[in-house]
Amino acid sequence: MSALFFLTGHIVRRSVGYMLNLRITVVLGGLVCAISLMLPKTSMTGCPYNMIMHYYIIAVAGTFVLLNICKYTVSITSDKCLSFFKYAGNHTLDILTWHFLSFKLVSLLVIWIEGIGISHLADFPTVDKELQSMPYWILYLIMGCTVPLGVPYVKSRMKKAFSRQE
Secondary structure, three states: OHHHHHHHHHHHHOOOOOOOOHHHHHHHHHHHHHHHHHHHOOOOOOOOOOHHHHHHHHHHHHHHHHHHHHHHHHHOOHHHHHHHHHHHHOOHHHHHHHHHHHHHHHHHHHHHOOOOHHHHHOOOOOOHHHHOOOHHHHHHHHHHHHHHHHHHHHHHHHHHHHHHHH
């Protein structure tokens, strides 16, 4: 499955490119959302064999929509926002490496607020939603991005501060 996605991306990028106009992007995005809501829930790890083509088409179309939304966003965004996107893009590996550990910080807070057992810290990747009285996904989102991005930022600032003192 992943080889199919890789090959599709390679072929499209070399022959057609992925940029569409905004109107086509909105229509394609709406179709992807509508079709995906009608189909059973699937994922790359849990996709039954009879849903593979549906999953593939929706995933590729969704990727095109996301790339075009990003292109449009970049064209109307300020320099500070663009520099943040560039910083986040340059630290993608940090986000991928440390976001699960950051989730555990939020899970500790959820365990404390909800008064559930510490054994739920082992729930992966987050505390089971049925045990939560509030939507903590916002905290998970914020911590999953800010902690992995904040650590290298603070580290580089400290390195600059110490190098000036020498």
